[in-house]
Amino acid sequence: MSFEFTPQEQTRVQLAHLGGVQLDPIGHADLAVIAVLSSVYFVNFAAVAFLVWNRNYPPLKSKYPFLMAAIMISMFIYFLGDLVLKAHVHVRGRVLSNCMLFC
Numbered sequence: 001m002s003f004e005f006t007p008q009e010q011t012r013v014q015l016a017h018l019g020g021v022q023l024d025p026i027g028h029a030d031l032a033v034i035a036v037l038s039s040v041y042f043v044n045f046a047a048v049a050f051l052v053w054n055r056n057y058p059p060l061k062s063k064y065p066f067l068m069a070a071i072m073i074s075m076f077i078y079f080l081g082d083l084v085l086k087a088h089v090h091v092r093g094r095v096l097s098n099c100m101l102f103c
Contacts, residue, residue, distance in 0.1 A: 044072055
């Protein structure tokens with residue numbers, strides 16, 4: 001994953017400018033967003049792993065540990081889709097660049 005201002009990114013910005021759209025190039029600010037949000041998701045994953053590991057402990061049993069794990073997995077999938085949709089990362093390859101889920 002490259003966060004430098006590559007010639008391909010420069011071409012992308014120039015083409016958007018010709019179309020009348022101001023495009024922010026992918027850079028180190030996007031890397032910071034990914035790093036911060038990934039660390040938040042790691043902390044959430046650790047908490048859910050602890051919850052599932054100790055699921056028979058009565059105060060934690062009332063929190064529906066498997067439902068919380070399913071919510072955590074769906075939040076992570078949403079996070080990955082949001083990174084691509086908001087153009088924080090480049091999507092390369094035939095499958096990911098042509099799939100409407102990864103637009």
